[in-house]
Amino acid sequence: MLEMIYLDPLFAIEVVVSGLLSGIMYSLVALGFALIFKASGIFNFAQGAFVLFAALTLVSLIEGALFGVKLPLLLAAAVTLVIMVVYGMAVERLVLRPLINQSLIILFMATIGLNFFTEGFAQMLWGAQVKRLDLGIPEKPWEGLRLATGITLSVFELVAAAIAGVLVLGLTLFFSKTTTGRALRAVSDDNQAAMSVGIPLQHIWAVVWAVAGIIALVAGMLWGAKLGVQFSLSLLALKALPVLIIGGFDSIVGVIVAGLIVGASEKFAEVFVGPYFGGAIENWFPYVLATVVLLIKPQGLFGEKIIERV
């Protein structure tokens, strides 16, 4: 049986490519973490809960939880977008701003509290049962590709990857080309110096949290459609950790590449190495990989170089 798998290169390609595609979905979750970490040095443990909150809100609006009116997908997404932006900015205003200048561990503990609050709040508001989210993207193999090359890939995963790609491209442009993006990078480098040139930290942080809310919505839509909208969405945060460690906490490019690495390598390991260990290595393989990266390159593959002049 094992030998048969090895003999089929098409199957190997299929495994790796579908791994890459799900890897992009990991990147999407990790992106929210990286963004906030980059701008404020805060590791927002609650990002996973944001994803859950966004997905639950969206699905509930579609199902008519608001005054019994069933909103169409696009409208529901727009309303959820507004809710996530407001929620992100409220978190910044009510939780993090009062803690300005406190040590990082205090901020981290605050985000852990925020995580559990958000999980509970979302379920209190919209209920805790598993819900189905249909984005109208077919969850079936791409026939054309299968007929032409014999490789089976899901249309849904391809579309999801494309959406993630567009989001990443947009963010990269935002960071490098706009005044706000540049100010954001300045704040992440040295926030007192940023204040000294007149960049208002509060505005910048509000923008960052709003964008993190938007990313959570996109991740919540795609993951919610894939897995069903349920509590376990907030555990995606744990899947994002190895991605962040491998890519570097403050690098957008790093997070994307690391997501691809994690996605492809875990699938590959599961299918081709797993059988020797009795399987089920997919779940812990990324963490081993992350640990190895930590030992060799502590700031991650693409993490900002620690600039030291001597």
Place this chain on the structure above:
Amino acid sequence: MTTASPAAEAQPALLSVNNIEVIYDHVILVLKGVSLSLPEGGVVALLGANGAGKTTTLKAISNLLKTDRGDVTKGQIHFKGEQSNALSAADMVKRGLVQVMEGRHCFGHLTVEENLLTGAYTRGDGRGAISADLELVYKYFPRLKERRGSLAGYISGGEQQMCAIGRALMARPKVILLDEPSMGLAPQLVAEIFSIVTRLNREEKVSFLLAEQNATVALKHADYGYVLESGRVVLDGPAGQLAENADVKEFYLGFSGGGRVNFRDTKHYRRRKRWLA
């Protein structure tokens, strides 16, 4: 020696600090009544040893104290006739007062040009005006133009100081608070930077308040000076007079009567409170 500068008397000061007291963390009293004034177009030096309160004074003026958990608890600061204690740092920059912090604080992961552009964040006068000012900064600091694409973290200390001053200029300020520009730089570079400060003062009409430990250089380029000691102004006067003052010579300029001096004979400062209010 005790009178205010003639320039300050002739016209209302652009910036005036009146008997301020600063407390850190609600308990540590750092400034115990500091008063000073900066006339329009002036270059005023703030001298003093480590820990005398120079940086605290500057941060109190630019409203950057809050991030260090410091508070102005007494006294007033007026900038352009408006009381400025309650404004934010960003508001001060918008009104034309920028601080160049001690240790330069360039954004290490941004290029030199991006660093300069962050200085224009508060401006709303459009791209054209901003790129014109970028060229102006490059005119004063041609070296920055050569290194415009390099990450600011990797340029030399002198270039970083130029980058920090250039970044402040991009806000089109009336006043620049310059904290310890000579820190860690070779004497030749210090001279270069101070001569650019003088040119900016004359040609661009920017007023400077500079905090310096290097009293010789500071007094050479300033027109008026204040000496701070343990959070108080102990001496002030026109730069020329201060440079001739025996105490200043001995404590800050390193001149003594000549020959070896016995430690027991060294003068202690004649401390003198100075309350302007």
